[in-house]
Amino acid sequence: MIYVLKRLGALAAVLVVSSFIVFSGMYLAPGSPEQFLVQGRTVSPEVLAAIRAQYGLDDPFLLRFWHWFVAALQGDFGRSLLTQQDVGTLVASRLPTTLFLAAFAAVLIIVLGVGLGVLAATRSGVFEKLVVFGSNLGFAVPTFFAAVILMFVFASNLGWFPVSGSGEGFADRLWHLTLPAFALAFPGIAVVARITRTAVREEQGSEHVVMAIARGVPQRLVLWRHTIRNSMLPVSTVLGTQIAGLLASAFVIEYAFTLDGIGSLLVNSVQKKDFAVVQAIALIMVLAFGLINLVVDLLYAVIDPRVRLSKGVAAR
Numbered sequence: 001m002i003y004v005l006k007r008l009g010a011l012a013a014v015l016v017v018s019s020f021i022v023f024s025g026m027y028l029a030p031g032s033p034e035q036f037l038v039q040g041r042t043v044s045p046e047v048l049a050a051i052r053a054q055y056g057l058d059d060p061f062l063l064r065f066w067h068w069f070v071a072a073l074q075g076d077f078g079r080s081l082l083t084q085q086d087v088g089t090l091v092a093s094r095l096p097t098t099l100f101l102a103a104f105a106a107v108l109i110i111v112l113g114v115g116l117g118v119l120a121a122t123r124s125g126v127f128e129k130l131v132v133f134g135s136n137l138g139f140a141v142p143t144f145f146a147a148v149i150l151m152f153v154f155a156s157n158l159g160w161f162p163v164s165g166s167g168e169g170f171a172d173r174l175w176h177l178t179l180p181a182f183a184l185a186f187p188g189i190a191v192v193a194r195i196t197r198t199a200v201r202e203e204q205g206s207e208h209v210v211m212a213i214a215r216g217v218p219q220r221l222v223l224w225r226h227t228i229r230n231s232m233l234p235v236s237t238v239l240g241t242q243i244a245g246l247l248a249s250a251f252v253i254e255y256a257f258t259l260d261g262i263g264s265l266l267v268n269s270v271q272k273k274d275f276a277v278v279q280a281i282a283l284i285m286v287l288a289f290g291l292i293n294l295v296v297d298l299l300y301a302v303i304d305p306r307v308r309l310s311k312g313v314a315a316r
Contacts, residue, residue, distance in 0.1 A: 098261035117196025138190020240296030
């Protein structure tokens with residue numbers, strides 16, 4: 001419990017620092033929000049001054065950040081400069097698409113990444129070479145290019161999946177987001193498959209596995225109870241990192257497939273310097289990354305009780 005509280009405290013500190021960094025970046029970037037609000041029209045200095053006063057753009061930088069931070073702690077992320085909508089409502093309307101896409105991609109990374117890695121480690125030959133080749137391809141091919149190839153082959157040519165849109169209802173959304181999820185998960189599958197293959201191979205040569213085989217323990221039991229379970233510690237670390245980064249990577253896929261998620265909203269808000277929306281989405285991404293890594297750390301204790309013991313000693 002003490003360890004969890006320490007991690008939550010560290011996560012809170014990271015949220016504050018990251019919010020300040022993002023706010024500083026938007027503040028120092030060229031251009032000004034009021035210029036985007038007038039949309040290129042010629043207006044008097046008095047009108048620009050009124051706009052700046054309305055949105056508090058004339059306040060000192062630290063004061064503006066403090067006002068935003070205090071309001072955010074109360075659940076008020078302000079209003080969008082572009083649409084005048086409540087930022088919380090605006091982001092909440094886009095969040096389901098991104099969460100569904102990220103969850104779909106996470107399942108693909110876990111199932112295909114770990115599964116292919118285990119099979120490649122236990123079945124030498126052509127299959128292993130294909131998995132290694134696929135892993136190298138996943139490292140080399142950019143996500144956007146993978147999205148374009150998938151759209152060209154499976155949507156435009158074969159017509160199996162739609163080119164754009166996120167669908168309505170679970171089944172329709174699953175169908176619409178299959179190609180985006182595969183494009184988003186492709187690099188993660190490659191990384192996890194390679195790490196899993198290496199970890200399982202190393203565990204196969206460990207002393208306790210060799211002794212279990214020598215005692216006549218069935219091969220399948222050795223594989224699942226000793227080899228795979230003990231090799232999951234480094235794999236779970238990589239899985240956590242890959243899954244935590246899905247929200248940050250989703251904006252490329254959402255742009256390619258014209259999805260109405262928070263990634264495309266973030267890109268548009270950065271271009272238009274919509275401070276409040278950018279801050280809210282950045283906060284969500286940092287929070288998601290921190291929570292996923294915390295869950296992965298807690299899973300260590302389930303995979304390997306020795307980790308739980310060492311953390312308990314460290315906490316004392």
